[in-house]
Amino acid sequence: MVTKREETQLKELENQVDNGGGGAWEYLCLVRKLKVRRSEKVLKHGSSILNDPGKRSALGPDEWTLYEQVAVAAMDCQCLDVAQNCIKVLQRKFPDSKRVGRLEALLLEANGLWGEAEEAYAILLEDNPLDQAIHKRRVAITKALGKPSLAIELLSKYLELFMADHAAWRELAEIYLSLQMYKQAAFCYEELILSQPTVPLYHLAYADVLYTIGGLENLISARKYYAATIDLTGGKNTRALLGICLCASAISQLSKGRNKEDRDATAAAPELHSLAAAAIEKEYKQKAPAKLQLISSALRSLKL
């Protein structure tokens, strides 16, 4: 997960390098640090450093890290011969290395040789049963084979061992969502909120899932989590503001026909709805005035 500031920094560096302004190595380091997927750029700029003996030797011991980074990027771009070459270099430098072994198995994956890749990982796991990256590659293979239930099984087992791996919880949530297993996805977000309560993304995702499951209780809960997101983002998250409006509309529809006390309880904070709507309109007025009429009309239709 990347913050807006990090994303901007990355984009600036990317533009600079793309336009011949230098800074390729800094860009590649940033991509590694942020763990983002920019395989085409990494392949292009990484290769240009590796193919230049002067630039390569200037890297010192970081040269090998770059070979590894370019190998993975090349596989992502289906440039398997480039990947193979990088791996050969690393094999020569680090014979019998487990880390290089992982790259070799990854290349098998990239070639679609799932059985062989699975075997390679199994062998690597014998000596390193707690290698997180390998466990996750096994999940990736099940996803590539279109076996989401198996992916869920493997990932759940993984999380029993490594329950602090937030990225894995998010991945599991997303697999559940793709199968429309909303309650299970909700559980994952609950775990994430418990361990990282100040990350707005999890509150937002949880709210979205609760709203999707539906029912009055869940809608009231969803509203709370949208509110938490607004709190954590200083009111700047459009999705959360819209979520409040959607909740208000859905809650009022569901509470029609209930007695007055029930309705009052659920209508707690009617100002929340108007405040959210006003905040959305203000944002559109400032940043997307051409769409202001559209969003105002949409918000009005939610008030009915």
Added chain:
Amino acid sequence: MGELKYEISQNAYIKLVLHSLRHKTAAVNGVLVGRISPKDDGLVEISDSVPLFHSNLALLPPLEISLIMIEEHYVAQGLSIVGYFHANERFDDVELCGVAKNIGDHISRYFPQAPILLLNNKKLEAVTKGKDRSPVMQLCVKDASKNWRVVGADGGSKLLLKEPSANVVLSDYISSEKWKDVTDVDDHLDDVTKDWLNPGLFN
């Protein structure tokens, strides 16, 4: 449902394909916009499309808000949402998933003739080699028992490209990496300055 013809305009068609190319590693979806032809009520004209999401397609709130905004915008032009587009995450996955069917069901409540168009990656690959003139999407319609099924080549209903050279244009755009310029509702919700109408995309 009787046999219907669905005619998709070049812009609507290309926009959706470019959107899937922009997010190669994810499932994406979009809506089809158009109307029943005033001259032939067996023909559905798909004149435009709106790319929706490239993450968490199964969540309701972003979908609900999108459909409200999109309907609101196009009603002024006498158009409405007339169908759904879906591209699966994996290359060789040609199944209609639950999410696609649910959204298709929802849209067909308002427009009973609504189809689902499913991206066919093998056909898309062939387009860049300049061979095929037929759409790179599979047409899916609801049968008499209200189940979604893929329409085969011998099926009654048909999906047609309005402009016969649409694949040639698509191929050009792919070479020039035009897919980088496509904006969807997901992008808009993260940053409202990004316009899901994609004005100027094909200028």
